[in-house]
Amino acid sequence: FAGGALLLPIALQRRGYSLNAGSPQPTPFQVNLPIPPILKPVRSDANTDYYEIKMQKSRVNILPGLTTEVWAYQGMVPGPTIVQTLGRKSVVRFINHIDVSTSIHLHGMASQPQYDGYPEDLILPGYYKDYHYPNNRAAMLWYHDHAVHTTARNVYMGLAGMYVVQDPAEAALKLPQGKYDVPLIIQDKLFASNGSLVFNDDNHHGLMGDVILVNGAPFPRMAVSARKYRFRVVNGSNSRAYKLALSNKADLIAIASDGGLLAKPEPTKELIIGMAERYEFVIDFSAYPIGTQIVLQNLGLPNNTDYDLTGQIMRFDVVSREADDSTVPTTLRDLKLNKQPSRVIERRWTFDHRSEMWVINGNTWDKNRIDADPGAGGTEIWNFQNNSREWFHPVHVHLVDFQILSRDGKPPFPYERGWKDTVYLGENNNIRVLAKFDEERQGKYIIHCHNLVHEDHDMMTQYQIGTTGIDPMSAPAKPLPA
Ligand code: C2O
Ligand code: CU
Numbered sequence: 516f517a518g519g520a521l522l523l524p525i526a527l528q529r530r531g532y533s534l535n536a537g538s539p540q541p542t543p544f545q546v547n548l549p550i551p552p553i554l555k556p557v558r559s560d561a562n563t564d565y566y567e568i569k570m571q572k573s574r575v576n577i578l579p580g581l582t583t584e585v586w587a588y589q590g591m592v593p594g595p596t597i598v599q600t601l602g603r604k605s606v607v608r609f610i611n612h613i614d615v616s617t618s619i620h621l622h623g624m625a626s627q628p629q630y631d632g633y634p635e636d637l638i639l640p641g642y643y644k645d646y647h648y649p650n651n652r653a654a655m656l657w658y659h660d661h662a663v664h665t666t667a668r669n670v671y672m673g674l675a676g677m678y679v680v681q682d683p684a685e686a687a688l689k690l691p692q693g694k695y696d697v698p699l700i701i702q703d704k705l706f707a708s709n710g711s712l713v714f715n716d717d718n719h720h721g722l723m724g725d726v727i728l729v730n731g732a733p734f735p736r737m738a739v740s741a742r743k744y745r746f747r748v749v750n751g752s753n754s755r756a757y758k759l760a761l762s763n764k765a766d767l768i769a770i771a772s773d774g775g776l777l778a779k780p781e782p783t784k785e786l787i788i789g790m791a792e793r794y795e796f797v798i799d800f801s802a803y804p805i806g807t808q809i810v811l812q813n814l815g816l817p818n819n820t821d822y823d824l825t826g827q828i829m830r831f832d833v834v835s836r837e838a839d840d841s842t843v844p845t846t847l848r849d850l851k852l853n854k855q856p857s858r859v860i861e862r863r864w865t866f867d868h869r870s871e872m873w874v875i876n877g878n879t880w881d882k883n884r885i886d887a888d889p890g891a892g893g894t895e896i897w898n899f900q901n902n903s904r905e906w907f908h909p910v911h912v913h914l915v916d917f918q919i920l921s922r923d924g925k926p927p928f929p930y931e932r933g934w935k936d937t938v939y940l941g942e943n944n945n946i947r948v949l950a951k952f953d954e955e956r957q958g959k960y961i962i963h964c965h966n967l968v969h970e971d972h973d974m975m976t977q978y979q980i981g982t983t984g985i986d987p988m989s990a991p992a993k994p995l996p997a
Contacts, residue, residue, distance in 0.1 A: 538706035538713075538726045541578050543734035544830040550697065551677065551730055554595035563604040566597060570674065571612045577733060578726070581710025585673035586613050592731045593700050593751070594658070594676025601653045601682040610643040610995065616662050617669060621678060622791055623656035623773055623936055624648050625914055628958035633987035634663035634975070635882050644992035652916065653682035654775040654934075655747040655793045657700070663880070667753050667967035668714055671722060675700065675751045682775075690770065691745040691797065691841040697737075701788075701828060702728045702751045719871070719972040720906075721754030723819070729829045736830045739800050742839035745770070747795045748788060753967045755819050756789040756907060756939060757828070761798070762810035768843055771795035774916035774934020776847040781929040785814060789909030789939035791965040794930060797843050800833050807833040817942060818905055850933060852918050853894055853951045861896040861947075862887055866910070866940060866964060868903040872973050873964065879973035885959065887978035892954040896920065899938065899946045907944075908974065909965040911937040917950035937965055958984030 556564035573590035574582045588594025588609075599605050609619050616639050620632025629636070630646045638644050656678040660669035677698050686692065703724030705713040716722045726733050750757060759767065766782040773793050780797070788794055803809070811828045867874050876886060889895050897917070899910050916934035919927035923945055931938070938946055963975035 536708075538704070538724070539578055539581070539708055539710075541726065541733045543827050544736040545579075546732045546735045548735040548737040548829065549730045549732050551591065551593050551596045554589070554597050563606060564599065566605060566607045567610065568594065568607060569610045569612055570617055575731075577728065577731065578706060578710055581706075583706065583710045583712060585712070586615070586669065587673040588676050592673040594674070596677040596679065596698060598679045598681060599650045601650060601680055603650055605648040605650060606645050607648065608643055608645045609638060611638045611640055611992075614640050615665065615669065616640065617674065618661045618663075619644075619646060619658055620661035620913070621646065621648055621656055621658045622911070623652070623654055623793070624678075625651055625953065625956060627956060628960065628985045628987040629990040631913055631960065631987065632661040633959070634661050634666070634961065636988050636991065637662055638992040642992040642994050644990070650680045652775055653680050653685060654773065655679055655698070655749065655771070655795060657749050657751065657793070659751070664971050667716060667722060667971050670751070670967055671704075671714055671753050672712060675702070677749060679747070685776070688844050688847065689840065689842045691743045695743065695841065696745045696747070698747045698749075699729050700749045700751045701757065703755045704728055716968040719873070719968055721966055721968050723755055724752075725824060727813070727824070727828050734827055734829060736832055738834045739831050740835045740837035741800050741803055741805070741833050742837050743797050743799045743801065743841050743843070745795060745797050747771075747793065749793045750788045750790050752790055754790065756787060756816050756909070758814040758816050759786045759788060759828075760784060760812050760814050762812055765798070765809070767796040767798065769794055769796045769930035770843065770847060772931060772933040773936045777930070777933040778848060778850045779846055780843050781932070783930055786930055787816065787928070787939055789907070789937065789965065790967070791909055791911055791937045792939065798831070800831065801839060803833045805833055805835065816907070818907060853949050855896075855949055856894055859894060859896055860889070861898060863898045863900060864910075864962070865900045865902050866908045866974065868906065873903075873969040875962070875974055875976045878976060880975040884976070885979045886962075886976045889952040889978060889980055891952065891957050891981040894949065894951045897948050897950060899940050899944075899948070901940045901942060901944050904942060906966075907939065907941045908969060909937050910940050910962070911965045912950065912962050913960040914956055915950040915952060917948040920947040920949055922946050952980045957981030959987050
């Protein structure tokens, strides 16, 4: 059968139609949007909170009348949310009760190399590892698996959760908070008729699902009051990017990107979110009569067409009126963006497809090769070039928050003009970013495409800040006591 697939034209080979019948389709907007529970620390001291998360297999109900085996943090998909205060430290013990090796990356955290989820630094089944996090940026992050060559499957099976670092000073802005501050993790999945997850990476091209989960529920609905809400969105899909829009063409008022608040609100009708990117926006429902229904839509992007989706993600149902003292101030923060030094090193990174492998500057992953050596405390321009024509690549650089200087020679999208750690590198795009490399975090860090199937095969490399720094393998997982 594989031989037959080779005879198909490329465009058809890249589509999953011949391989998958498609998932049993749930009726949209039947399930209420779940909010993942906030994880309580197992203990706390003056400046640190200690958490424990078990990785385990469990069976959950996602589609009506069917159960699905997942690999999950604390047995739930997504995992529990950690909410931490800026400047307090966290130590999270991840315990592996699954029969595959794992590694945990807290995406967006400025972790030291040995706690950054280095792909080769595996937690074997029956082992655990304590990860230390400084929480020195207020932003919406997410934790997910990062095991070498198996990240796509591990994340797809459920190993992902949200992590919010909150700055108490932000309360003064009076943005919607408490229950009006809502995390949304969007993931597409493909199910067999018995409810089990189908992992089909289409010859390492991508893994496209035809059921969109938000916070683990298929096409959910959320009952809202006629007031403002803040939504913190992470695209936790393996290979699908979304162009978000509201069905009534109202504004999404973008207020934050990967690295936290923007300088000012940026109202937009459409917002592209690649895999692993985070955007936060306010939706103001105050003008709508009770009974109004507004769908959060995916307008679609090139090369995301493997399934003919209806374009629906979830629905907001206005069900009540409520007083609203929240605001969206015209200034959110002073971004203090990096100054571009007069002489600055510019490095070029090309993303391409060669001999059935995804490559960066022509190379596949090699833990013994370092592809850039920015000086500690240095500032550089990194130029990302996509040469793989029919594919986009969300490019993620571990450790640094960068700013986008240009997108194909033009200014970045307004909502991208804040701190970013992942950038949507579309077909044939050229993107330049400015990054400053932290003196206090010397050592090796990863760069990769966040299409997790591309990452595994093998669009990943590393850079090293400073001459040696901390070895990412220097704090190995330990066996659980018998
Ligand atoms: Cu979100 Cu290296 O990953
Ligand atoms: Cu890619």
